[in-house]
Amino acid sequence: MHDIRLLRDQLDHLREGMRRRGKLAEFGPLLDRAESLEKERRAAITELEGQQARRNKLTQEVAQLRKAGGDATALIAEGRAIGDDIAALEQRKNDAEAAVQAMLYELPNITLPEVPEGDETRNTVVKSWGTPREDSTGIMPHWEKGAELGILDLQRGAKVTGSGFIVYRGAGAKLVRALMNMMLDAHTEEHGYEEAWVPLVVNRASMTGTGQLPKFEDDMYGIPEEELFLIPTAEVPVTNLYRDEILELGDLPKGLCAYSACFRREAGSAGKDTRGLLRVHQFDKVALVRYATPENSREQLELLTSHAESMLERLELPYRRLLLAAGDTGFSSAMTYDLEVFAPAVGKWLEVSSCSVFTDFQARRANIRYRPAPGEKPRFVHTLNGSALAFSRIIASLIEHHQQPDGSVRIPDALQPYFGRAVLR
RNA sequence: GGAUAGGUGGCCGAGUGGUUGAAGGCACCGGUCUCGAAAACCGGCGUACCGGCAACGGUACCGUGAGUUCGAAUCUCACCCUGUCCGCCA
Numbered sequence: 001m002h003d004i005r006l007l008r009d010q011l012d013h014l015r016e017g018m019r020r021r022g023k024l025a026e027f028g029p030l031l032d033r034a035e036s037l038e039k040e041r042r043a044a045i046t047e048l049e050g051q052q053a054r055r056n057k058l059t060q061e062v063a064q065l066r067k068a069g070g071d072a073t074a075l076i077a078e079g080r081a082i083g084d085d086i087a088a089l090e091q092r093k094n095d096a097e098a099a100v101q102a103m104l105y106e107l108p109n110i111t112l113p114e115v116p117e118g119d120e121t122r123n124t125v126v127k128s129w130g131t132p133r134e135d136s137t138g139i140m141p142h143w144e145k146g147a148e149l150g151i152l153d154l155q156r157g158a159k160v161t162g163s164g165f166i167v168y169r170g171a172g173a174k175l176v177r178a179l180m181n182m183m184l185d186a187h188t189e190e191h192g193y194e195e196a197w198v199p200l201v202v203n204r205a206s207m208t209g210t211g212q213l214p215k216f217e218d219d220m221y222g223i224p225e226e227e228l229f230l231i232p233t234a235e236v237p238v239t240n241l242y243r244d245e246i247l248e249l250g251d252l253p254k255g256l257c258a259y260s261a262c263f264r265r266e267a268g269s270a271g272k273d274t275r276g277l278l279r280v281h282q283f284d285k286v287a288l289v290r291y292a293t294p295e296n297s298r299e300q301l302e303l304l305t306s307h308a309e310s311m312l313e314r315l316e317l318p319y320r321r322l323l324l325a326a327g328d329t330g331f332s333s334a335m336t337y338d339l340e341v342f343a344p345a346v347g348k349w350l351e352v353s354s355c356s357v358f359t360d361f362q363a364r365r366a367n368i369r370y371r372p373a374p375g376e377k378p379r380f381v382h383t384l385n386g387s388a389l390a391f392s393r394i395i396a397s398l399i400e401h402h403q404q405p406d407g408s409v410r411i412p413d414a415l416q417p418y419f420g421r422a423v424l425r
Numbered sequence: 426g427g428a429u430a431g432g433u434g435g436c437c438g439a440g441u442g443g444u445u446g447a448a449g450g451c452a453c454c455g456g457u458c459u460c461g462a463a464a465a466c467c468g469g470c471g472u473a474c475c476g477g478c479a480a481c482g483g484u485a486c487c488g489u490g491a492g493u494u495c496g497a498a499u500c501u502c503a504c505c506c507u508g509u510c511c512g513c514c515a
Binding site for chain 1: 474476482483494495496
């Protein structure tokens with residue numbers, strides 16, 4: 001969410017931000033309406049507060065008059081009239097305020113200057129690691145190989161819940177555990193993160209704090225009776241840990257990591273892009289969250305991304321890092337790197353991580369602040385997060401990229417201590 | 426789920442209809458003292474918003490929302506949360 005003051009003195013900045021995302025047509029009219037509503041809001045406040053001041057004064061007069069034993073009937077009648085006026089003005093103010101607020105909630109973040117303008121065709125590969133297997137001859141797609149190895153049971157997952165809900169079995173289930181432990185150990189022991197184990201269900205305020213709501217309610221699984229939502233990522237509960245709190249400067253930067261199941265409705269899509277593990281409704285992920293000062297949040301993004309990349313290097317999966325163009329950058333994000341691994345049988349690069357700096361966009365929504373120095377005014381922190389990593393596509397890539405000519409799947413060295421064996425066959 | 430107590434400023438805590446933004450304490454900031462520190466003493470110290478170039482003026486905020494009233498931290502109702510006891514349960 002943006003500072004409401006931007007509507008007054010930096011409307012051009014907002015407009016330019018929307019243009020860079022290619023969304024000026026969509027948001028330009030909204031900005032104009034928001035600007036005039038903001039004016040209306042202020043006018044209503046000014047008038048309202050004037051009447052409130054009148055009432056406060058009158059109220060004192062009534063008290064004094066009563067004390068002196070006088071008759072306050074006339075003053076009380078006047079007060080009643082002011083009260084009616086105040087109620088109407090309050091309504092006017094609330095209406096304008098709610099309307100402006102609703103618009104601000106709809107507006108995506110402004111991307112950093114270094115983020116390229118335009119849509120996803122402007123995404124740029126800024127780094128590559130390892131050599132993808134271009135020749136897919138003899139490599140079975142992960143859904144076939146997974147079934148053959150007895151580690152993936154897509155049919156029964158569909159039966160038990162529905163399509164897009166995966167059952168891992170035997171060594172497959174253990175593979176999930178191994179990935180979880182390998183990643184969490186690395187982040188806590190080598191990268192300095194505190195591990196958290198969080199609820200998979202959160203309330204509306206938390207979903208609003210990180211930017212999923214109100215705009216993307218349709219993408220969420222919800223429990224309407226309780227006004228609760230299944231988390232699409234551990235970013236939501238972890239970032240909201242410090243909602244409405246003031247952090248100490250000495251605590252920053254602060255990093256938390258958490259494993260969680262993630263739930264996404266992914267409405268609409270079905271077809272070859274969603275085969276096997278490519279796009280599912282529930283998947284496993286280790287998430288990284290960082291809280292930083294505005295001064296160093298940009299460099300914290302590099303650090304965070306490097307932590308995610310190190311997971312791919314341990315798994316010996318070739319990857320590339322994309323700097324997303326403004327139009328492809330997520331709603332709350334100011335700058336995002338995507339990490340993609342190559343799945344040779346699918347013949348595609350798969351997004352397995354997304355690392356973002358949100359500047360103060362989430363912090364303002366969630367009211368997460370820090371005190372720059374004792375006695376100074378609190379400021380909003382900058383939040384960051386990244387997946388490190390999302391498992392399902394990693395498993396897909398692992399099964400395909402590490403598939404051997406004899407049909408077995410090699411387990412990378414770094415994973416073996418956690419998985420307990422060197423090969424899947 | 427039932428019963429019961431309670432939610433006040435960064436923290437603790439007083440306050441039950443009218444100069445209460447709110448006593449007192451802690452913490453914090455400045456000063457005196459000291460070689461320096463501690464202690465002691467003196468002073469300062471909430472947040473947000475509106476108007477104003479500013480000085481400053483005004484308004485709101487005592488869990489949340491609605492209500493009663495000329496006037497609500499204080500009264501009424503609903504909801505949320507926390508503690509305690511009972512019940513149930515992995």
